[in-house]
Amino acid sequence: MKNKEKINIITLGCSKNTVDSERLLNQIRANNFKLTEDPNNAETIIINTCGFIEAAKKESIDTILSAVALKLEGKVNKVIVAGCLSERYKNELVKEIPEVDAYFGTENYEAILKELGGELKYNLLGERLLTTPSHTAYLKISEGCDHPCSFCAIPLMRGKHKSKPIDDLLKEAEFLSKNGAKEIVIIAQDTTDYGKDIYSKRSLASLLKQLTAIEGIEWVRLMYAYPSHFPNDVIDEIASNPKICKYVDLPLQHISDNVLKSMRRGVTGKITRELLAKLRERVPDITIRTTFIVGYPNETEKDFEELCEFVKDNKFDRFGVFPFSVEENTSSFILGDQIPEKEKQRRKDKLMEIQKEISLEKNKSFVGKKLKVLVETREGEYYVGRTYRDAPEVDGEILIPLNDEKIILGKFYTVEVFDYNEYDLYGKFSEK
Numbered sequence: 001m002k003n004k005e006k007i008n009i010i011t012l013g014c015s016k017n018t019v020d021s022e023r024l025l026n027q028i029r030a031n032n033f034k035l036t037e038d039p040n041n042a043e044t045i046i047i048n049t050c051g052f053i054e055a056a057k058k059e060s061i062d063t064i065l066s067a068v069a070l071k072l073e074g075k076v077n078k079v080i081v082a083g084c085l086s087e088r089y090k091n092e093l094v095k096e097i098p099e100v101d102a103y104f105g106t107e108n109y110e111a112i113l114k115e116l117g118g119e120l121k122y123n124l125l126g127e128r129l130l131t132t133p134s135h136t137a138y139l140k141i142s143e144g145c146d147h148p149c150s151f152c153a154i155p156l157m158r159g160k161h162k163s164k165p166i167d168d169l170l171k172e173a174e175f176l177s178k179n180g181a182k183e184i185v186i187i188a189q190d191t192t193d194y195g196k197d198i199y200s201k202r203s204l205a206s207l208l209k210q211l212t213a214i215e216g217i218e219w220v221r222l223m224y225a226y227p228s229h230f231p232n233d234v235i236d237e238i239a240s241n242p243k244i245c246k247y248v249d250l251p252l253q254h255i256s257d258n259v260l261k262s263m264r265r266g267v268t269g270k271i272t273r274e275l276l277a278k279l280r281e282r283v284p285d286i287t288i289r290t291t292f293i294v295g296y297p298n299e300t301e302k303d304f305e306e307l308c309e310f311v312k313d314n315k316f317d318r319f320g321v322f323p324f325s326v327e328e329n330t331s332s333f334i335l336g337d338q339i340p341e342k343e344k345q346r347r348k349d350k351l352m353e354i355q356k357e358i359s360l361e362k363n364k365s366f367v368g369k370k371l372k373v374l375v376e377t378r379e380g381e382y383y384v385g386r387t388y389r390d391a392p393e394v395d396g397e398i399l400i401p402l403n404d405e406k407i408i409l410g411k412f413y414t415v416e417v418f419d420y421n422e423y424d425l426y427g428k429f430s431e432k
Helices: 016-030 056-073 085-095 107-114 156-157 167-176 204-211 232-240 255-263 268-282 301-314 333-334 341-364
Strands: 006-011 044-051 078-083 134-139 183-187 218-220 244-249 287-294 318-323 370-379 382-386 398-401 410-419 425-429
Touching: 006 016, 006 268, 016 044, 016 134, 016 183, 016 244, 044 056, 044 167, 044 232, 056 078, 056 398, 078 085, 085 156, 134 167, 156 382, 167 204, 183 204, 204 218, 204 232, 204 244, 232 244, 232 268, 268 287, 268 301, 268 398, 287 301, 287 341, 301 341, 318 341, 398 410
Parallel strands: 006 044, 044 078, 134 183, 183 218, 218 244, 244 287, 287 318, 398 425
Antiparallel strands: 370 382, 370 410, 382 398, 410 425
């Protein structure tokens, strides 16, 4: 392929994939290829796939087939597939969709660039071409996972846990800050395991502290924290460091010991409750986000009701619910898919109804309060921003009616809350 041809990258799945695509985009640009956001205007389409659950796999397959259709119509010269789905099912994909020109796994930047006719620029490995708004950026601190969760295929696609050295992460964060990032969102398959492989101890607290010392960074937000061994020094850092958002994403998946044991989560309901109590005692204003799986093969009605009571009692600020998905080559595969899809959906709907009332109550409590808000966009009659309680893309927002004030997007403002609904807050700009 000659330089200057137009390349389009389609990113599917989670924020970890977003970071991978941003690194590849920067390498492609450094090799003097042109980039386009429109696949219909591209000569090569690269699809960074997700293969985590059935719905994500279907989306990836449908996207590949759409790109292949453009190729067969003569509108695209080449289709390249990379990422988790390709890592996990490459042999099957080659047989089923041979029209794709090349399949690559995760983080295989050098081979992809070679396929394009370029080369890996090693001096740019810590740099990315951001696809998020410039004021917010993800920082992936490790790759892979060592946990044996029965339902999860991540180790099959991403391998064992591998931490990035602190010096490399600080350099990357400095690059992000110089390019306008004021919020750094910490991501990994499990952020609490950070450092154990290269420093012989979990080193997340040290990393968080050093990141907040970087000029220009005002918020550091922690996502994907595994509950079975949440480090005490991380709780201390969240409590004492004003630049670390009083927020944690803690995927719990369930509370019933019966289900947790089968899921191989390495944690009990008692340990989970103790951790939540500790977080709230030491960080009283903390926002806790979590996720649950319903319809796991051995989840009885009693187990589900225990989960419902747990949600009512603990009043989480944010959460998502996912119906169980049977995944090949995971340890839960032998259990089959015992619970009908209709029943899974009923359980999901019931949990979300419980959370709706909790969220309304939580949001009501903020009326009259003044919050620090990162104003991100202008939509219709409102400026739209986020508070410390809101991670990008997955949580709520605060809507601020337009007025005569000159507001600069991507900056922080003090906003007083005057109204709410179950998802969002409404506020007005305040003097203080």
